[in-house]
Amino acid sequence: MTDTIVETNRPIGVYTRPKGGGGWRDWVTTVDHKKIGILYGATALVFFVVGGCEALLIRLQLATPNGTILGADTHNQVFTMHGVTMIFLAAMPLAAAFGNYLIPLQIGARDVAFPRLNALSFWVFLAGAIFLNLSWVLGGAPDGGWFGYAPNSGIIYSPSVGMDFYAIGLQITGIASLVSAINLTVTILNMRAPGMTLFKMPVFTWMMLVVQLLLVFAMPVIAVALFLLIFSRQFGANFFNTEMGADPLLWQHLFWIFGHPEVYILILPSFGIISEVIPTFSRKPIFGYEFMVFSGIAIGFMGWGVWAHHMFASGIGPLSVAAFSLSTMFIAVPTGVKILNWLATMWGGKIKFTAPMLFAIGVMSMFTIGGLSGVTHAMSPADTQQTDTYYIVAHFHYVIFGGIIFGLFSGFYFWWPKVFGHMLNETMGKVNFWVMLVGFNLTFGPMHTLGLQGMSRRIDTYSPGFGFELWNMVSSIGSFIIATSVLIFVINVLVSAVKAKGQPHCGPDPWDARSLEWLTPNPTPEHNFDEVPVVESLDEFWHRKYGTDEEGNIVRVATAEEVCQDGSATGVHLPSPSYWPLVFSAGLPLVGLGLIFSLWLTIPGGIMVVGSLFAWVFEPVDDPDGPHGHHDDSEETTTEEAPVV
Numbered sequence: 001m002t003d004t005i006v007e008t009n010r011p012i013g014v015y016t017r018p019k020g021g022g023g024w025r026d027w028v029t030t031v032d033h034k035k036i037g038i039l040y041g042a043t044a045l046v047f048f049v050v051g052g053c054e055a056l057l058i059r060l061q062l063a064t065p066n067g068t069i070l071g072a073d074t075h076n077q078v079f080t081m082h083g084v085t086m087i088f089l090a091a092m093p094l095a096a097a098f099g100n101y102l103i104p105l106q107i108g109a110r111d112v113a114f115p116r117l118n119a120l121s122f123w124v125f126l127a128g129a130i131f132l133n134l135s136w137v138l139g140g141a142p143d144g145g146w147f148g149y150a151p152n153s154g155i156i157y158s159p160s161v162g163m164d165f166y167a168i169g170l171q172i173t174g175i176a177s178l179v180s181a182i183n184l185t186v187t188i189l190n191m192r193a194p195g196m197t198l199f200k201m202p203v204f205t206w207m208m209l210v211v212q213l214l215l216v217f218a219m220p221v222i223a224v225a226l227f228l229l230i231f232s233r234q235f236g237a238n239f240f241n242t243e244m245g246a247d248p249l250l251w252q253h254l255f256w257i258f259g260h261p262e263v264y265i266l267i268l269p270s271f272g273i274i275s276e277v278i279p280t281f282s283r284k285p286i287f288g289y290e291f292m293v294f295s296g297i298a299i300g301f302m303g304w305g306v307w308a309h310h311m312f313a314s315g316i317g318p319l320s321v322a323a324f325s326l327s328t329m330f331i332a333v334p335t336g337v338k339i340l341n342w343l344a345t346m347w348g349g350k351i352k353f354t355a356p357m358l359f360a361i362g363v364m365s366m367f368t369i370g371g372l373s374g375v376t377h378a379m380s381p382a383d384t385q386q387t388d389t390y391y392i393v394a395h396f397h398y399v400i401f402g403g404i405i406f407g408l409f410s411g412f413y414f415w416w417p418k419v420f421g422h423m424l425n426e427t428m429g430k431v432n433f434w435v436m437l438v439g440f441n442l443t444f445g446p447m448h449t450l451g452l453q454g455m456s457r458r459i460d461t462y463s464p465g466f467g468f469e470l471w472n473m474v475s476s477i478g479s480f481i482i483a484t485s486v487l488i489f490v491i492n493v494l495v496s497a498v499k500a501k502g503q504p505h506c507g508p509d510p511w512d513a514r515s516l517e518w519l520t521p522n523p524t525p526e527h528n529f530d531e532v533p534v535v536e537s538l539d540e541f542w543h544r545k546y547g548t549d550e551e552g553n554i555v556r557v558a559t560a561e562e563v564c565q566d567g568s569a570t571g572v573h574l575p576s577p578s579y580w581p582l583v584f585s586a587g588l589p590l591v592g593l594g595l596i597f598s599l600w601l602t603i604p605g606g607i608m609v610v611g612s613l614f615a616w617v618f619e620p621v622d623d624p625d626g627p628h629g630h631h632d633d634s635e636e637t638t639t640e641e642a643p644v645v
Contacts, residue, residue, distance in 0.1 A: 017576040017620065029577035031115035034524055036122050037101030038419065043126060044093035050133075051085035052486060054078050056479055059443075063476035065464040075460035076143040077162065081132075083146025084166065087266070088173055089129045091400065094408050095269035096121075096177075099184055099208045101419065105517035106205045108193025108535065110528045113186040115575040116616065121180035123585035128172030131589040135165035138593075142166035145458065147259070148229065150240035150251035155233050161596050167229045168592040174219050174226070175588075181215035184208065193516070195535035199293070202515045203286060206293050207272030210300040211265050217304075218261045225254035234595060249314060256307035264303040266400065267367075268296060270407025271338060274360035277414050278342050280513050281357040282349030285539055288341045295334035295341075302331045309377050313387045321380045328378035335371055339364060354511075355429025359410035362437055366402025370395055373448065388458070391451025397444045409436070409489070417510050421523040422500035428492040436485035442478025446471035509560030514542040518564070525567035527574060578619060584612035 018029040027035060057078050061067040070078060100118065104111055112118045135141045139161040144153035153163045188209045192201070201209075229251070231237040238244035240251055279286045286292060308316055308324040342364055351357070373395040377383045386392055409432070416424050450471050455462065462468055508521050518541050520528060537543050547557040590605025 018579055026577070028582055029119075029579055031111075031119045031575050031577055031581075032526060033100050033104050033112050033115070033118055034419075034526075036118050037097045037099075039122050040093050040100055040125070041097030043122075043129070044090050044097060047085050047089035047129060048094070049486070051082055051090050052483060054082035054085065056483060058082060059476040059479040061460060062462070062472050064473065065462055065469060067461045070460065072460045073140075073143065076145075077136075077141035079458065079460075080142045080145050080162075080166070081136075084132065084142065084170070086400075087146065087262075088170060089132070091266050091404050091408075092177065093125055095208075095211070095266065095404075096125075096180060098204075098269060098273065098408075098411055098415075099211075100180075102415065102517055103184055103187060103205055103208055104191070105418075105520065105524065105528060106202045106515055107188060107191060107196060108516055108529065108533050109187065109191040110532070110572070111574060112183055113191055114183045116578050116581055117179055117183050119578065120581035120584060121176045121183065123582050124179070124588065125173055125176035127585040127588050128169050128174075128176065131172060131592050132165055132169035134589070134593075135162050135169075138165075138597075147255055148251070149255075150229070150232075150248040151242070153229060153233075153251075154240060163229070164233055164596045165592075167226045167233070168595060171223060171226045171230070172588050172592065174223055177215050178219045181212040181219070185212040185216065188212075193533050193535050196540075199290070200535055200538045200540070202272075203275035203289070203292050203296075204269075204272035204515075207268040207275070207296050210296050211268050214261045214265050214268075214300050214303070218258045218265065221254055222258035225251060225258070228254075230595070249311070249316075252311055252314065253307075256310045257304070260307040260310070261300075261303045263399065264299055267403050268299065270363060270404045270410075271296065273407045273411040273414070274342065274363050275338075276513075276515060277356045277360040277410050278345050279539075280414075280511050281352045281354055281360075282346045283352075283512075284345055284349045285514070285542075286341070287344035287347075288337075289538060291337055292341050295337040298334040299331065302327065302334070306331055309383060312377075312380050312383045325378045325380060329375065332371060332375050339368060354413070355424070355426055355433060356410045356414035356511075358430060358433040359406050359413065362406040362433065363403055363410065366398055366406060366437075366440065370398025370400075370402055373398060386451060388456055389451035390447040390455045390457050393457050394444050394447035394451060397447075401440060401444070406436070409433075412489075414511065415517075417506045417522045418517060419523055420497070420500075421505035422496060422503070423506055423510060424492050424496045428488060428495070432485055432488045432492060435488060436482060439478045439481025439483075439485055443475050443482060444478075446475050446478075450475075507560065508564040509541075509545075512545075512560075514539040516540050518560075519544075520565055521567040525569075527567075527569060527572035530565040530567060530569035530572075578616075580612045580616045580619060584609055584616070587612065 018025060027039065030036065057070060058075070061069040061075060100112070103109075132142075142148075142158075142162040142165060143160065144158050144163050144166065148163065148166060151157055153166075188201070188205060198206075228237070228239040232239050232241075238246050240246050240248045242248065275286060275292060305327040306324060308320055309328045312321055312324075342360075373391070377386065377395075386395075413424055413429050416422075450468060451457075453467055455466070455468050462472075505522055509518050510522075511518075516533060516535070517524075519533060533540065541563070544563045545556060545558050545560060546554055549555045587605045587608030591602050591609065592605075594600065594602030594605055
């Protein structure tokens with residue numbers, strides 16, 4: 001047996017993988033799940049601010065009777081884009097940010113199953129988000145409400161191009177959600193560390209798995225609805241035209257079959273986040289782990305059977321009303337299980353009221369209020385009274401803002417050192433919480449009263465003398481307090497980053513945490529784990545730090561520094577970067593603009609989409625010179641020893 005040297009030449013031409021070296025090119029070509037998670041988070045926070053500014057304009061318009069800040073048409077556009085931005089461009093991608101960054105770490109993997117597909121999901125999302133907001137300067141924003149009810153969204157009642165941007169833009173962002181869902185599902189099911197069974201996964205990963213499965217089944221439904229809307233507006237189809245024998249309720253059914261699972265797509269990541277935060281700061285394991293998991297699965301499953309409570313006032317019939325009333329009542333049960341388990345986790349614990357913990361408690365309390373107001377919709381008479389009033393706006397925001405945004409902020413403060421290597425200021429974090437809590441309740445609490453007084457939602461103004469003045473003014477003041485809380489968070493981020501410059505990174509375990517992502521240094525190294533861990537129990541990281549003495553008392557057996565990996569491993573193979581997810585995504589807005597303005601524009605867009613897919617297929621699996629794979633950039637060829645007989 002002899003040894004010979006085999007040379008592997010670096011690929012040349014258009015298929016060459018991009019080289020590293022730092023800077024912006026690393027970010028636009030990366031396939032690293034952590035960088036993609038950061039890109040998702042940063043982009044979504046920008047749109048969160050944009051959506052917040054749109055909300056402030058609405059509240060300025062409604063602060064006093066006969067408001068003149070916005071005209072009727074402009075108000076409809078701002079109102080529609082506020083909902084679209086907050087749900088599809090802020091809340092969903094913020095959840096995707098946590099999922100992308102944390103899921104591989106929590107299951108002991110070095111990346112997701114399909115890294116290039118992961119990059120594609122972000123760039124397609126960004127393309128769709130930009131496309132939607134181009135409508136402001138290319139003919140007017142969507143004006144049919146974020147729900148796009150037919151026939152209001154049709155060409156007769158919405159003749160501008162805004163609803164075309166809505167239908168195509170959401171179709172593009174839907175592609176991003178669908179491919180990401182498939183990717184993360186495969187990652188969770190196939191890439192767990194040795195010994196990590198499904199019931200040794202953290203609750204956050206479990207909730208994200210349920211979310212991905214909901215997305216896989218829900219996104220095709222809204223995709224079909226949007227295709228019908230596109231064909232109705234662009235090609236004269238009559239899917240929702242009553243004069244041609246169609247029924248506009250078809251849109252409502254399709255939208256809410258997607259839309260109510262969408263509520264749980266939004267809320268379950270927040271439930272997962274606080275299910276990691278509460279045990280950490282209660283100094284106890286999560287109470288009833290199996291019940292927490294199965295209640296999340298039950299919420300996801302039952303979420304498909306409640307959509308028609310949005311349609312009780314549409315005349316769907318008594319049998320449907322009875323069935324969906326019962327399902328709306330029953331879905332409160334698994335949600336209640338979660339709340340009781342969180343309370344039981346805190347009971348008897350040595351609670352530390354840190355900023356993440358305060359936001360987690362905020363989720364429990366505010367979502368409970370939103371859930372209780374939602375259960376009233378299970379009763380058809382109450383629902384009929386509340387439908388299309390500000391009571392619905394109050395309920396919706398207590399669930400969405402109180403349940404989701406508070407949870408996301410809890411995650412920001414909790415995992416910030418994991419992502420960036422330094423802590424956010426705790427004092428400012430607590431101030432951030434209390435200001436947001438006060439502003440939130442001042443904004444949306446009075447809307448319950450306004451709704452019960454009869455104030456219609458979706459209106460651009462109201463006349464004096466109906467008793468709406470006081471509570472609208474209070475609500476508008478509250479909205480600016482919320483804006484102040486977000487500004488405090490931004491200041492906290494900037495100040496903390498400046499103070500961290502030149503300082504050593506914080507320790508690997510600043511919270512005395514429990515799950516596997518804290519086994520790595522802060523910030524997480526590119527390869528995640530020096531060695532893929534072997535998992536023996538739930539809360540594996542905590543069990544490596546603590547044991548029991550002869551009397552059964554819990555005692556520390558190792559420090560975090562002794563347990564954690566130092567991130568010094570070299571030679572770990574990782575996938576190389578790629579240009580083609582970005583090129584593919586850049587082609588989609590051109591196709592969309594072509595469908596709206598000129599079919600000629602679809603040609604370059606289609607060439608970019610098809611060409612990038614072709615290049616994707618023929619791109620080398622790995623570039624030997626790619627730094628992402630920890631190869632030596634200084635060599636033009638690599639050598640490996642191959643045995644020859």
